[in-house]
Amino acid sequence: MPSNSLLYFITQIINFPGFKATNYHFITENELLIELENKQTSATCPHCGKSTSKVHQSHRHRVRDIPVSSFDVFLNVNRRQFRCPNCQKVFSEELSFVKKRRTYTKRLAQKVVEEVLATDVVNTGKRNRMSPAEIETILKEMEAVSIDLWVPYKSVVEELMPNAQVVADRFHVMKQVNEELDYRRKTEKKQAEKIKNKTERERQISGIKESKYPLLKKKEDLNETEKSKLSVLKEVMPELMDMYDRKEKFRDIFESQITGDEAFWQLVEWTESSYKDFPKSCQTIKRWIAEILAYFDNRTTQGAVEGINQKIKLIKRRAYGLNNFANFRRRVLLNWHFSPNLS
Ligand SMILES: [Zn+2]
Incomplete structure (x- = not known):
């Protein structure tokens, strides 16, 4: 068994609050496996809210985490199942860093999405030793999160641009x-x-x-x-x-x-004082604010449309490795969500 001070060190490196490393070993010369335990011995029943420490079963499974130095890191996680003595129901504990039935941590998913957006799927796959299918699974999942956070730009992508050309026109x-x-x-x-x-x-x-x-x-x-x-x-x-x-x-x-920045504040002021008399215009401005501001930054109507087209082209180039429309759409969404000012 590794010494306590070494395990303490690994726990600090992994840094998932409430969890400690209990063991580690090398799977291959560049793959490190770390065993993690929840420090808490009890969990709260989601059915009745009572706390229990009565473990019914333990399910160990392996999830991939972000690398440490040149090592790919895998975590051996114990997701315990408890049986609630109060309501007799069985439940498994929530782990803050990995979703149920996932084989990668939340922070690895975040890293992969950022890399795909900065480069492309093929290169991200090579660098992280992942298959395009694995990356696609991660992207799909992030899409769901992005859509919720993305309301101001959603309409742009839903109609995928051709209308922006008309409406952003001054x-x-x-x-x-x-x-x-x-x-x-x-x-x-x-x-x-x-x-x-x-x-x-x-x-x-x-x-x-x-x-x-x-x-x-x-x-x-x-x-x-x-x-x-x-x-x-x-x-x-x-x-x-x-x-x-x-x-x-x-x-x-x-x-x-x-x-565009200055125009933004002037338009905000205008819409605030004009909402009562120009409700439809104000709604249009709010709905297409990104495209309207692009007009200011590009000075001409044609320039604004061109700005949007450039952005799509860039996304298409980075999409190298993804080959269908659903993937393209997902990337547009992710791209706007993660880097709204990208041009
Ligand atoms: Zn219960």
Whole structure:
């Protein structure tokens, strides 16, 4: 038996809180097997919540862990089965570092995914002495975790990009803002027509009449007639003109020479103050925020689409070793989850 101080040292190296190394040996000249024991002698019954130390059976099994130096490390783990004296049910203990029925530790899975994303499946397999099938199992499992953490980008991948081209287009977003403004104009006009007081009704109708095109135009493109039209409208329907001002503010954001980061904060501010009047536009902005910000960083609509395409190409290249669409999709998901700023 190895000395206690050596076992203590191995326990420290392996570093799974609550577990200690009880023995070790070399399987081959570069494979190390370490036996691990849970220091706790009792476990909590998941059925009734009572604690018990009555071991029913022990299941030793081998799981692979991250390497130490040049050694591949395997752990001989004892997953004990307890029989609860209170409810008589049998249960096996949870181990924090390895999932049930898995042959690798959680931290090894994490390492493999990171390596696949940084290089590709074939090279990761070689470096870790794993088959592509083993790596694929790990990737599949991580995908499930990624999808949950991935809500803001999920829609992008679900529709796998072709739509991003349309929606991230600044003119497309601008169009939606204009549509909401125009919809409000129509609603206000209908409201005005229902006013009982004749003088007030006529004042409002004449104020809003023929305002459609001035409202949709850029401030700097307005001629004198249109300008005075809008200043009359402002007296009659200040809220509608406030929407016009925010529409123009939105255009300013897109036309100013700012980075994606700066645009992000301006758009956050805009959506916060405009949600009530431009609900659809705000939803679109939130849904496509990644693509819209890519537009700012790439300056042109075409550039934003190109940025996304480049990213996909890079993922495809790294996917070397994975050959079907499901795998490709999984990689896109993982890639965005692990490195959202990759470009
Ligand atoms: Zn129980």
